[in-house]
Amino acid sequence: MTFGDLLVGPGALSPPAPVIPVIVLDDARHAVPLARACVAGGVALLEVTLRTPAGLDAIRRIAAEVPEAVVGAGTVVARADVARVAAAGARFVVMPGFDRSIAAAARDAGLPPMPGVMTPSEVMAALAEGLSFLKFFPAQAAGGVAMLRALAGPFPGVGFCPTGGIDARTATDYLALPNVFAVGGSWMTPAAAIARQDWAAVTTLARAAASLPRASGRGA
16 A cells, blocks of 8 residues: 555545645644644644654544544654554554665555655655655755756656645645645644644644645645
8 A cells, every 4th residue: 555545545535635734742632632623624634743752642542533534653763663653543654764664564564654755866766665655855955846846857757745844835836846746744733722722723724724726636
């Protein structure tokens, strides 16, 4: 199973939003209301990172209590993480870089992997493993829109999800590119709104992000 199956395969979200929230939680008790707020705004594909100790439990709670959401694990940097997130109920894996062994472990666990890339060599390595839906990270620092335009020529069959330094304003620029199927970012789930448990604000941000126009036919 590939990440593309979540977007265009049987049982895929119809249609998936052009955004994937990158969620960082310090308190797992916020996971369920946050996920419900995102879903209410039309954003159901959620990446919960393992950057904090609360990440794994947050995934577990969303998987168990918010069936409308498709929750995945982000910041997966070790093979051992794959077994942990699979047991928690994650449905996909996002890696900040490309690691063949982690991608293989994710596939073996039935979790579509989306590895991070920022160079042509990394794109080629991912393609060699049959992976064509890739995270472009860190997007702004790695050349942004100009770099993705340059990658479109030699890699016409690759879809990218740029993540890193993107906000509501710059997301539109990325989504105008035919080789971008979604953008990832934390602007939809800001730390300040989570801290004050302002779930209405999260829904408003998610709804605005879900309505962003997308040029790509991949996942649309």
